[in-house]
Amino acid sequence: MADTKKKRYVLVLDSKKCINCKACVVACKAENGVPVGKFRDWITEERRGTWPRLMATFDPEQCMHCENPSCVRVCPTGASWQRKDGIVLVNYDDCIGCRYCMIACPYNARYFREDLGVVDKCTLCAHRVDKGGIPACVETCPSKVRVFGDLEDPSSDVSQLLNTRRYLVKKPETGNGPQLYYLL
Numbered sequence: 001m002a003d004t005k006k007k008r009y010v011l012v013l014d015s016k017k018c019i020n021c022k023a024c025v026v027a028c029k030a031e032n033g034v035p036v037g038k039f040r041d042w043i044t045e046e047r048r049g050t051w052p053r054l055m056a057t058f059d060p061e062q063c064m065h066c067e068n069p070s071c072v073r074v075c076p077t078g079a080s081w082q083r084k085d086g087i088v089l090v091n092y093d094d095c096i097g098c099r100y101c102m103i104a105c106p107y108n109a110r111y112f113r114e115d116l117g118v119v120d121k122c123t124l125c126a127h128r129v130d131k132g133g134i135p136a137c138v139e140t141c142p143s144k145v146r147v148f149g150d151l152e153d154p155s156s157d158v159s160q161l162l163n164t165r166r167y168l169v170k171k172p173e174t175g176n177g178p179q180l181y182y183l184l
């Protein structure tokens with residue numbers, strides 16, 4: 001029987017655990033055939049202080065699968081679209097390569113595929129999720145930085161974390177409603 005329960009897939013991230021090994025970046029590229037020089041996820045490094053008191057923090061980033069995605073709003077053909085479970089995707093067949101969505105995305109989450117003439121981005125590994133799996137970046141991370149799950153399910157790990165921990169979302173002022181939650 002088909003699962004008709006409403007779902008809202010999100011990622012909760014604990015950046016403090018990130019060791020910048022980039023296993024998630026490599027796993028994503030391998031899983032999704034991301035072309036050389038393009039990335040669906042990346043690590044932002046911030047260095048503070050002066051030697052010998054240096055501090056570095058690492059922040060894993062990718063498409064935020066926004067609740068109200070500006071990329072979808074500006075797409076003239078409907079190629080950029082959002083599933084009922086919140087995952088934002090690009091339909092290659094309808095993409096005309098105008099790149100409006102790249103300009104509209106406040107998170108620089110999209111890239112142009114010269115080989116196909118289309119725009120591409122993170123899919124939250126929807127092909128794995130639809131078979132009951134989890135995104136490759138989540139599975140691969142040795143530090144378990146990312147937790148993936150359904151925010152509509154109060155017993156899910158993501159719901160439990162967001163109910164008990166403090167967190168932030170990036171650039172809330174955009175009004176996009178990013179669905180990646182960073183634990184403080």
Ligand code: SF4
Pocket residue numbers: 017018019020021022023024025043058060140141142143144145146
């Ligand atoms: Fe950080 Fe995990 Fe990615 Fe390694 S795999 S860079 S620890 S998020």
Ligand code: SF4
Pocket residue numbers: 062063064065066069070071072088104105106107108109110121176
């Ligand atoms: Fe669209 Fe950018 Fe939001 Fe991803 S992060 S859903 S590409 S606006």
